[in-house]
Amino acid sequence: MIYTFATFAIALACLYFGEYVASILPHLPRRALPSIPSQNSKGSTRRRRPSQHPLLDTLAIVSAILCYLIALILYFYTPTTWRHRAIFPILLSPPGSMLRYALSRLNAHYKFPLGTFLANMIATIVLAGVFAEQHRIGSGVRCNAMYSIQQGFCGCLSTVSSFAVEVRALKGWMKWIYIGTSVVGGHVLMLVVFGGVGWSKGYGPICTE
Amino acid sequence: MTTRGSQDGSSSEQAIDTEYDDPSTSSRSQRGNIEPPPEDMTHYRLLAHYSILVLASMAGCLVRLGLTAMGTYAGASIFPIAWSQGVGCAIMGLALARKKELIFWPPIFTFWTTGVAASITTFSTWMEEGYLAFADFNGYRRSGFYDVSHSQWKTADDRLSTV
Numbered sequence: 548m549i550y551t552f553a554t555f556a557i558a559l560a561c562l563y564f565g566e567y568v569a570s571i572l573p574h575l576p577r578r579a580l581p582s583i584p585s586q587n588s589k590g591s592t593r594r595r596r597p598s599q600h601p602l603l604d605t606l607a608i609v610s611a612i613l614c615y616l617i618a619l620i621l622y623f624y625t626p627t628t629w630r631h632r633a634i635f636p637i638l639l640s641p642p643g644s645m646l647r648y649a650l651s652r653l654n655a656h657y658k659f660p661l662g663t664f665l666a667n668m669i670a671t672i673v674l675a676g677v678f679a680e681q682h683r684i685g686s687g688v689r690c691n692a693m694y695s696i697q698q699g700f701c702g703c704l705s706t707v708s709s710f711a712v713e714v715r716a717l718k719g720w721m722k723w724i725y726i727g728t729s730v731v732g733g734h735v736l737m738l739v740v741f742g743g744v745g746w747s748k749g750y751g752p753i754c755t756e
Numbered sequence: 757m758t759t760r761g762s763q764d765g766s767s768s769e770q771a772i773d774t775e776y777d778d779p780s781t782s783s784r785s786q787r788g789n790i791e792p793p794p795e796d797m798t799h800y801r802l803l804a805h806y807s808i809l810v811l812a813s814m815a816g817c818l819v820r821l822g823l824t825a826m827g828t829y830a831g832a833s834i835f836p837i838a839w840s841q842g843v844g845c846a847i848m849g850l851a852l853a854r855k856k857e858l859i860f861w862p863p864i865f866t867f868w869t870t871g872v873a874a875s876i877t878t879f880s881t882w883m884e885e886g887y888l889a890f891a892d893f894n895g896y897r898r899s900g901f902y903d904v905s906h907s908q909w910k911t912a913d914d915r916l917s918t919v
Contacts, residue, residue, distance in 0.1 A: 550886050554841055560878070561842040565849020572850075575857050600861050604804035607863055611807030614814055633821055637814040640875060644813035645806055648870050667879040676879040697880075702820060703813045707841050707867075708848035733883035734890065741884075742891065751830035 552731055558711040615641075631691040636699030643670070643703035651709075658721055660713045663706065665727060670705035671733045675700070675740035682750040808863045810872020818874045819843070819895075837881050844876030 615638075622634045646666065653662035674697050681693040710729065717725055821842040827836035851858060851868040858865045886895075 550835070550889050551882070553835075554838065554886075555836055555883050557842045558845045561845035562849040564842075565846035565851075566853040567849075568846065569850045575854075603861050604800055604863070607804040607808040611810035614810045618814065619786030633818060636821065637817045638816040640813040641810040644809045644816075644871060644875055646865070647874065648806065648809055651870065670878075670880040671883045674884055678884060698821060699817055701880040702878040703817055703875045705877075705881075706844075706874035707877035707879050707882065708845045708873040710879060711845055712848060712852065718853070729879075730883075730886075733879065734887050737883050737887035738891075741887065 554707070555711075555726075555730075558707045559715065560710070562711050562715065611641075631694070633689060635695040636702075639695050639699035640703040643700040647704050647706065654713075659725065660709075660717075663709045663713060664725070667710065667729060668699040668736065669704045671736045672740060673704075674701040676744075679741045679744035682745070683748065712736060718740045783818070795807050804863045805866050808867045812867045813875045816872045816875025819872075820878065823876075835885070837878065837885065841877050841882070844873045847876065849872035 618634060618638050622630055622638060625634060646669075647663075650662040650666045653665065654660045677693050679698045681690060681697075714722055714726055823839040823843060824836045827834070827839045848869055851865065851873065855865060858868065
């Protein structure tokens with residue numbers, strides 16, 4: 548209980564802290580921003596639309612390919628301690644982020660931010676299943692793959708920052724329904740999946756050789 | 757906003773552009789600030805949105821792992837994942853406050869909010885550690901009241917095999 552309270556309080560407080568930091572940081576120079584929507588309507592007819600940056604788009608796509616390449620190279624040529632601790636999780640993290648981005652399209656259609664809710668719940672189910680599995684098989688690469696799915700895929704699929712922003716912006720009862728369903732639902736899913744496996748099959752120690 | 761667009765003649769372009777600072781949709785855009793920004797989403801641009809997430813989520817995941825490792829030490833007064841949650845939410849707040857400046861190229865806004873901030877924070881670990889505290893999974897000797905109120909955590913590093 549105090550854990551959930553502390554996490555939620557930290558999330559909301561840091562959201563305001565970030566906005567405070569933004570208020571004291573200097574602004575970016577206007578000339579560096581080529582196509583910001585300007586206030587006067589005369590000038591706005593001539594400026595470019597925000598979407599016209601094909602060069603930057605291409606750069607983004609190249610960066611994605613390069614990132615995967617570098618991560619794969621690092622995976623095969625680095626010491627094994629790093630590999631399992633850091634490189635394997637980051638190989639699994641982009642699919643989580645992409646899935647969350649795809650789900651976030653659902654947010655606009657309902658009063659309830661369904662996309663973020665679904666992303667969080669799917670991540671919790673996957674993590675509960677993987678965590679339960681990790682207690683039952685106990686060694687080697689499979690164990691580290693389980694760790695990577697937890698830290699990489701589930702960690703990037705689920706989000707607290709969007710959750711905090713949406714909680715802050717929602718009005719009335721919907722706010723409390725959203726907090727309640729997310730937090731209670733997450734705990735119940737952990738209980739059902741992780742606790743269920745534990746009670747029916749029992750747990751061994753984690754990841755022993 | 758629509759009157760501005762119709763005055764200028766190029767109504768569709770203007771309607772798309774001026775959605776950024778339309779006061780009538782401010783409450784909605786406040787709620788859905790993490791949504792992809794309203795724009796004419798071409799396939800190429802959508803691909804850019806998705807591919808910028810690769811770099812963002814890799815960086816965010818590394819930051820989370822690093823912060824968790826830095827927060828895990830003997831005698832830690834706060835649970836390690838709290839650092840990640842705080843840093844991620846601070847980045848989210850910073851990016852939202854500077855949305856007007858970041859939006860010149862919409863994927864960069866996606867990069868900071870949907871990518872970096874949301875990858876650093878994690879809801880699933882929150883739920884997992886909360887559940888473990890409720891269930892007293894680590895078997896601390898304490899009365900039932902403390903299962904509900906207090907919490908203990910087992911660090912993620914303990915789960916890593918030493919291969």
